[in-house]
Amino acid sequence: MELDRKTRKELSRLAREAQGLWSEQRDVLSHAKEVARHASQSASDVAKREVLPLAQDAYRDALQPALGKLPWAKAAKVPVKKSSNPFVFILMAVGTLALAVVGYAAWQTLRADDDLWVEEDE
DSSP states (O other), X not given: OOOOHHHHHHHHHHHHHHHHHHHHHHHHHHHHHHHHHHHHHHHHHHIIIIIHHHHHHHIIIIIHHHHHTSTTHHHHTXXXXXXXXXXXXXXXXXXXXXXXXXXXXXXXXXXXXXXXXXXXXX
C-alpha cells in the first residue's frame, strides 16, 4: 500500500514526537527514581534517629516488665542446651518444607477462581 506524501510526512512527525515523548518520560522516571531513593534514605535516617530509640524505650519501660510477669517467662530464662546434631537441621528443613506444601495446598484450595464456577442454566 502506497501512502501519499502528506500521510508519510504526518507519520514521520508523529514518530518524532513519540520518540521525544519517550525520551522525556525516561528522564522523568529517572528523576522520580532518584527522588524516591533519597526519600527512602531520609526516612531510614529519621527512623534510626527518632523512632527506634522511642520504640526501645517503650519496650523497656512498658512491655518488658509486663512480659516478665507472665508465668512462662521464668521458664524462658532457663539456659537451653545447644545441639550440634545435623539431624536437628534436617528435621527443621523437612518441617519448613512440609509447612510450605500445606500452605500452598490451602492457598490453591481457597483461592477464588471465577473460571472454575459454571453457572446453571434455567
